[in-house]
Amino acid sequence: MVSAQDSNTFFQKTRLIFAGDVMQHKLQLDEAKRDDGTYSYSHWYRHITEEVKKADIAIANLETPIYKEGFNGYPSFCAPDSFLYAIRDAGFNTILFANNHCLDKGKRGALHTLNLLDSLGISHCGVYRNIEEREERYPLIIDSNGVKVAILNYTYGTNGNSIPAPIVVNLIDKPTIEEDIFKAKSKGADVIIACMHWGDEYVRIAPKRVHELSQWLIEQGVDHIIGNHPHIIQPIEIREDTDTPDKHAVAYSTGNLVSNMSLRGTDGGLMIRMELKKILNYTRISSFEYFLTWIAPKKGDGSRDFTILPASSTRFINNSNAEKRLRQFLDDTKELFLKHNRGDIKEFISDSVVVTP
Numbered sequence: 001m002v003s004a005q006d007s008n009t010f011f012q013k014t015r016l017i018f019a020g021d022v023m024q025h026k027l028q029l030d031e032a033k034r035d036d037g038t039y040s041y042s043h044w045y046r047h048i049t050e051e052v053k054k055a056d057i058a059i060a061n062l063e064t065p066i067y068k069e070g071f072n073g074y075p076s077f078c079a080p081d082s083f084l085y086a087i088r089d090a091g092f093n094t095i096l097f098a099n100n101h102c103l104d105k106g107k108r109g110a111l112h113t114l115n116l117l118d119s120l121g122i123s124h125c126g127v128y129r130n131i132e133e134r135e136e137r138y139p140l141i142i143d144s145n146g147v148k149v150a151i152l153n154y155t156y157g158t159n160g161n162s163i164p165a166p167i168v169v170n171l172i173d174k175p176t177i178e179e180d181i182f183k184a185k186s187k188g189a190d191v192i193i194a195c196m197h198w199g200d201e202y203v204r205i206a207p208k209r210v211h212e213l214s215q216w217l218i219e220q221g222v223d224h225i226i227g228n229h230p231h232i233i234q235p236i237e238i239r240e241d242t243d244t245p246d247k248h249a250v251a252y253s254t255g256n257l258v259s260n261m262s263l264r265g266t267d268g269g270l271m272i273r274m275e276l277k278k279i280l281n282y283t284r285i286s287s288f289e290y291f292l293t294w295i296a297p298k299k300g301d302g303s304r305d306f307t308i309l310p311a312s313s314t315r316f317i318n319n320s321n322a323e324k325r326l327r328q329f330l331d332d333t334k335e336l337f338l339k340h341n342r343g344d345i346k347e348f349i350s351d352s353v354v355v356t357p
Contacts, residue, residue: 012146013277013286017055018195018226018254019092020269020293021063021099024083025260026073028306032082039071039082044258044306045090047353048271048293052091055273056144059151059195060087060257061096061228065109066116073260075159076104081116088120094142098126098153098170099197099229103161110167126153126195130166138170139184139192147278150189152180152222155197156229172198174216181221190283191276194222197229199253202263204336206234206252214250224249224285226272231256232265233333236272238288238343247343249274249288257293258308268294268311268329273348289348294329296322296355310350317356 032039045052052058062084064077072078087095095117103110110127117124125140140151154172163169170176177194184192194217199210206214206227214225218239223246227234234252241248255269270290277286292311296319298304311330316322337345 011277011279013275014056014144014147014149015054016149016193016274016276017052017058018251018272018274019052019058019060020254020257020271021061021228021231021259022087022257023063023259023261024073024077024079027260027304028258029071029073029079031304031306039080041083041086042089044308045086046307047310047350048308049090051271051273051291051350055091057094057142057149058092059094059096059226060092061099061195061197061254062087062113063099063101065102065105066113067105067109068112070105077101078105078109084113084116084120084122088122093122094140094151095122095124096126096153096195096197096228097124098155100155100157100159102127102155102169103158103163103167106161107164107167125151126155126170128168131168134168139180139187139189141184141187141189147276147283148188148190149276150184150187150192152177152184152192152194153197154194172196172213177217178220185221190278191223192221193224193226196225196227198227199230199234201230202232202266203230204232204234204265205340206230210252214252218248222248223283224274225251226254227252228254231259231261233268233270233336235336235340235342236270236290236345237341238285238345245284247285249285256295258295258306260304260306262297265329265332267297267325268292268333288344289346291348291350292330292333294326297325309353309355312347313349313352315352315354317354319355319357322355
């Protein structure tokens with residue numbers, strides 16, 4: 001609904017989509033392999049591609065390096081080029097790469113991933129070839145329909161892998177983050193969004209240190225925060241600013257978009273749809289919604305279909321185990337959000353999907 005003020009004032013708006021962790025475990029690699037030795041992943045995304053492509057800025061966390069060989073799953077991930085092609089073809093145009101697995105393939109994997117991202121025209125942030133490139137390209141500022149969106153991206157660590165010179169990985173470091181926020185403002189960012197690889201795995205509620213860091217980020221000038229790494233959905237908050245009419249969205253963890261994880265809660269994730277509206281020099285959230293995604297469990301023969309399903313509108317025919325697991329995921333998420341979400345946050349539902357044997 002357009003307000004009287006909006007109808008008489010020139011405004012710009014942009015829509016963003018944030019998805020969870022995009023992972024590749026060994027069973028995913030096996031499922032994607034074709035008889036000719038190539039790998040195909042695009043079919044995984046077919047039920048979400050339409051929604052992703054509606055966004056002006058569509059962001060996902062790439063939780064594996066890409067390389068030419070040595071493909072592998074946990075604990076040291078590595079995926080072929082086609083893995084990233086499928087993400088691009090699904091509509092994702094911005095990649096977060098600062099995470100604990102970005103150096104799983106060392107310097108050569110990081111460089112190959114960055115080269116492929118650039119060749120595909122995918123915006124990215126979090127890892128850089130050298131300090132000069134970071135100075136030039138970070139913060140990532142995307143001018144989307146006249147709204148300048150600054151994307152920040154940091155990780156708590158790299159799984160003990162040392163950062164090989166001259167590679168730069170954005171680690172969570174307050175003095176550095178302060179400098180980056182100042183730089184984003186000086187470059188004219190209308191909104192600053194911090195994408196944080198943080199927290200503890202497999203827990204429903206973010207720990208105290210994450211809550212404290214989120215508050216510090218907002219106090220320094222970050223407008224919104226999207227978190228990942230726990231591989232499980234955590235609550236969402238829309239915080240009212242104490243001194244201004246501003247509202248700050250904080251999603252502590254978006255969970256997994258696609259993986260072979262099977263622990264309770266790790267089989268699904270959040271896609272967050274955020275619309276920003278800029279009126280004169282003021283940019284605000286005009287809508288904020290979430291969409292639940294889910295991956296069905298293994299079949300009786302040990303195989304698994306990694307198609308990303310719209311959780312709330314999918315039903316299974318003659319598969320009671322999948323139906324039970326899906327209901328458990330939905331009930332757990334509903335209970336979590338009822339107890340812990342804060343602010344005006346709505347779910348959006350896609351077209352229904354029926355899965356048959």
